[in-house]
Amino acid sequence: MEWQFNSAIAEKFKQHAQQHIPDYNRVLDLTIDLCNQKVHKGSPVLEIGCAIGETVTRLHNKGFTNIHAVDYSQAMLDKCPTELATYYCTPNFPKVDIKFDAILCNWTMHFVENKIPYLTKIYQSLKPGGMFILSEKTSNDGIALEQYHRYKSHKGVSDAEIQTKAESLVNVMFPENVAWYLQVLQRLDSKGFKQIHIANANWCFTTFVAIK
Numbered sequence: 001m002e003w004q005f006n007s008a009i010a011e012k013f014k015q016h017a018q019q020h021i022p023d024y025n026r027v028l029d030l031t032i033d034l035c036n037q038k039v040h041k042g043s044p045v046l047e048i049g050c051a052i053g054e055t056v057t058r059l060h061n062k063g064f065t066n067i068h069a070v071d072y073s074q075a076m077l078d079k080c081p082t083e084l085a086t087y088y089c090t091p092n093f094p095k096v097d098i099k100f101d102a103i104l105c106n107w108t109m110h111f112v113e114n115k116i117p118y119l120t121k122i123y124q125s126l127k128p129g130g131m132f133i134l135s136e137k138t139s140n141d142g143i144a145l146e147q148y149h150r151y152k153s154h155k156g157v158s159d160a161e162i163q164t165k166a167e168s169l170v171n172v173m174f175p176e177n178v179a180w181y182l183q184v185l186q187r188l189d190s191k192g193f194k195q196i197h198i199a200n201a202n203w204c205f206t207t208f209v210a211i212k
Helices: 007-011 013-020 024-038 054-061 115-124 142-154 159-168 178-190
Strands: 045-048 067-071 086-089 100-106 126-137 195-202 205-211
Touching (some): 007 013, 024 126, 024 195, 054 067, 115 126, 115 178, 126 178, 142 159
Parallel strands (some): 045 100, 067 086
Antiparallel strands (some): 195 205
């Protein structure tokens, strides 16, 4: 069965994310801390792949008041705190006439098959000096995958669940490696980001911070 972010996943998403994404809370803390340092609290911030609104809630708790969030799953959006952000339900970049100070995209772009147009739109929608935080699955084989499966086992995920999820993600998840992302981010829209940093890395997952 093909993987879907449906109501069953939405009900247990936070637990699921912590079991399946190494450094989940660390990356969210890093994301909020960078926004707190670099972005004015009233400036527009966009989260791509907001799921049930964990990042939205954390941004709100830090005093951010101009939050936009997009997800393609209505079941996930139904679990979001409705009053804290402007939400968009679409698999595409939202159609808004806004230049953002920060765009956040944690663990979402690997579900987009044709990434370059989407990443280009992100670049174009940032203000000069704007920040892009991107967390991705960047490896899916070899020792990295072995260690990632060990991580999930230690978090209580059974071997059967690991295998079933892997099979359900075939033709749903489209990971690229670290080198691919670095090259694309450097060349987007003929200019590319002027600063690109790897802010966090763990088995199979990498977080990039890029400044326009």
